[in-house]
Amino acid sequence: MTLESVTLAEVEASLGTLENESLSETTDYLEKEAEIFAEEKRMEMMMGWHLKREPRLQRSTTVATGSIDVDSAAAVTDDFPASAAVKEVLLGQDEGAQTAALGSEDVKGTHTDLDPVQRLFLEKIKDYDNMHRLNGGLLETEPDYVKYLSEETAKLQRLYGGGDLSSFPEFTFTEAVFAKSDPPLLPSHDFVIEMINGLSRIASSSAYREAAMECRVLSIQSHVVRGYVGNKSASFPLQDKESQACQQARRRRCEEAGLRLAATGFLLVTSPKMETGSLGAGLVLGFEVDSINSVQFSNHTGYSHWKGQVLTADELHVLYEGIKLNNVHQYDYVLTGYTRDTSFLEMVVDIVQELKRANPNLVYVCDPVLGDHGSMYVPQNLYPVYKNKVVPVADIITPNQFEAELLTGKNISTEKDAVEVMDLLHAMGPDTVVITSSDLPSRLGDRFLVSLGSQRHVRPDGSRTTQRVRIEVPKVDAVFVGTGDLFAAMLLAWTHHYPNDLKMACEKTFSVMHHVIQRTISYAHELAGPGRRPSPPQLELRMVQSKADIEDPAIVTEATVIS
Numbered sequence: 054m055t056l057e058s059v060t061l062a063e064v065e066a067s068l069g070t071l072e073n074e075s076l077s078e079t080t081d082y083l084e085k086e087a088e089i090f091a092e093e094k095r096m097e098m099m100m101g102w103h104l105k106r107e108p109r110l111q112r113s114t115t116v117a118t119g120s121i122d123v124d125s126a127a128a129v130t131d132d133f134p135a136s137a138a139v140k141e142v143l144l145g146q147d148e149g150a151q152t153a154a155l156g157s158e159d160v161k162g163t164h165t166d167l168d169p170v171q172r173l174f175l176e177k178i179k180d181y182d183n184m185h186r187l188n189g190g191l192l193e194t195e196p197d198y199v200k201y202l203s204e205e206t207a208k209l210q211r212l213y214g215g216g217d218l219s220s221f222p223e224f225t226f227t228e229a230v231f232a233k234s235d236p237p238l239l240p241s242h243d244f245v246i247e248m249i250n251g252l253s254r255i256a257s258s259s260a261y262r263e264a265a266m267e268c269r270v271l272s273i274q275s276h277v278v279r280g281y282v283g284n285k286s287a288s289f290p291l292q293d294k295e296s297q298a299c300q301q302a303r304r305r306r307c308e309e310a311g312l313r314l315a316a317t318g319f320l321l322v323t324s325p326k327m328e329t330g331s332l333g334a335g336l337v338l339g340f341e342v343d344s345i346n347s348v349q350f351s352n353h354t355g356y357s358h359w360k361g362q363v364l365t366a367d368e369l370h371v372l373y374e375g376i377k378l379n380n381v382h383q384y385d386y387v388l389t390g391y392t393r394d395t396s397f398l399e400m401v402v403d404i405v406q407e408l409k410r411a412n413p414n415l416v417y418v419c420d421p422v423l424g425d426h427g428s429m430y431v432p433q434n435l436y437p438v439y440k441n442k443v444v445p446v447a448d449i450i451t452p453n454q455f456e457a458e459l460l461t462g463k464n465i466s467t468e469k470d471a472v473e474v475m476d477l478l479h480a481m482g483p484d485t486v487v488i489t490s491s492d493l494p495s496r497l498g499d500r501f502l503v504s505l506g507s508q509r510h511v512r513p514d515g516s517r518t519t520q521r522v523r524i525e526v527p528k529v530d531a532v533f534v535g536t537g538d539l540f541a542a543m544l545l546a547w548t549h550h551y552p553n554d555l556k557m558a559c560e561k562t563f564s565v566m567h568h569v570i571q572r573t574i575s576y577a578h579e580l581a582g583p584g585r586r587p588s589p590p591q592l593e594l595r596m597v598q599s600k601a602d603i604e605d606p607a608i609v610t611e612a613t614v615i616s
């Protein structure tokens with residue numbers, strides 16, 4: 054006999070046999086089949102209990118412990134026209150009430166509205182409950198199940214801080230106490246904890262969304278299949294690195310709002326005085342990076358061969374339109390790098406302007422890639438577009454010395470020249486300028502590379518102040534590709550974290566660069582072998598391997614404030 058062939062009449066017949074006679078072999082078999090049928094087909098539909106996995110084991114647990122979860126009970130109440138008896142059993146307020154209902158001798162006698170399957174089910178619950186009480190534990194369990202149950206219980210206890218998981222939780226809502234001395238006014242600590250313990254999932258999901266406001270970057274850069282330049286160089290470090298900065302910025306926002314993220318991986322709403330643990334578990338908090346690939350090449354152009362496709366201005370526009378049509382064009386940052394095409398660059402400017410209208414706080418970080426050491430490596434006609442259209446809408450720019458000179462028309466021979474050039478660049482638009490590398494002599498010797506930065510602020514009274522820094526880092530005798538893109542991405546991340554402290558933002562950024570470059574060159578030498586210069590593939594940035602340094606760079610260079 055198959056399960057499907059057990060008809061209700063047969064169930065009733067078996068029930069009759071059960072009521073009137075001692076168990077014969079046949080009725081025993083029938084009872085078992087009916088029991089499986091009743092429980093698997095009805096319970097699964099009625100209460101959403103998870104019978105599919107280990108159905109027999111789940112069944113005996115649920116019945117044996119007599120505990121009912123809130124969702125299952127609600128499902129019965131809302132979705133299934135269960136009889137009063139079923140509801141009474143399932144929704145009994147406490148264990149005593151449940152036991153009474155289960156143990157009642159007239160379950161089948163008084164509730165005549167029960168259908169045979171429900172009646173059989175309730176009888177079985179009653180039998181199991183009696184046997185469970187006599188036996189003092191679970192019935193007919195297999196060792197695997199006992200192990201599974203204890204592991205799952207331990208897991209839940211770890212997650213929810215212990216307690217008796219087999220009984221229905223008690224809710225105690227106390228009156229909110231507002232402490233006058235605690236601005237902003239907040240409910241008492243105890244009240245909030247009680248509330249969270251009772252409603253953790255609902256509370257966490259809504260509060261999480263509010264607290265964990267994302268920071269979204271639109272990065273328009275190259276893509277390469279192999280290696281790390283452009284978006285490949287910027288995306289991973291931003292997503293990874295920013296986890297820390299975003300956490301802290303968010304923590305500040307949460308504190309202001311009276312919310313704090315706690316260590317257990319779900320959100321607790323607590324009073325401002327409560328200790329906050331690490332934010333690690335379960336929360337992904339990096340920058341959201343939306344990438345538009347301005348080119349898709351096999352590898353960067355420093356290799357002997359490269360192949361691929363270039364995105365046109367129209368194609369860029371189509372991608373942006375798609376984003377806009379869905380009304381998901383809210384960005385906090387735009388990041389751009391290497392471009393060879395004027396109309397593409399002009400389209401970028403149009404997009405940045407439109408995004409800035411949508412979010413006046415949007416920060417545009419631009420590496421104005423034009424050339425290096427006296428020669429241009431993009432078409433000449435890009436220069437006026439950068440100078441007249443791109444730089445004026447940029448907030449942070451990262452030119453090298455050659456690019457800074459080109460954009461301002463002023464040579465840099467001394468630190469004073471560099472400061473003047475940075476002031477000229479400020480006057481063109483950006484509040485933050487970092488000259489990533491220069492030929493200026495370092496006080497630390499000729500094996501050091503000098504970089505300079507300048508940041509303008511508007512004081513609360515409306516007057517302006519400018520912080521200028523010099524940074525010197527050890528020079529490595531090799532040509533790295535993708536370092537400019539990584540630099541711009543890291544400066545974005547660290548200025549986000551320290552918006553008014555260029556010294557700190559530079560120390561972090563240059564330290565990341567140092568760690569990545571040192572790891573890359575050591576590995577490249579190892580690959581190349583003694584006395585041989587590493588090739589471009591061997592000099593690809595060791596990005597993934599530098600994850601820890603990107604997240605939390607040990608500071609290896611101190612920036613000097615020069616004015």
Ligand SMILES: Nc1ncnc2c1ncn2[C@@H]1O[C@H](COP(=O)(O)OP(=O)(O)O)[C@@H](O)[C@H]1O
Pocket residue numbers: 420425451452453489490502504526527528529530531532533535536537538540563566567570
């Ligand atoms: N050979 C190198 N030795 C040490 N640091 C380097 C070297 N090349 C690049 N860097 C680091 O990468 C940053 C960006 O440099 P670079 O790629 O030259 O910028 P850009 O592409 O804007 O000219 C520098 O500020 C420096 O920190």
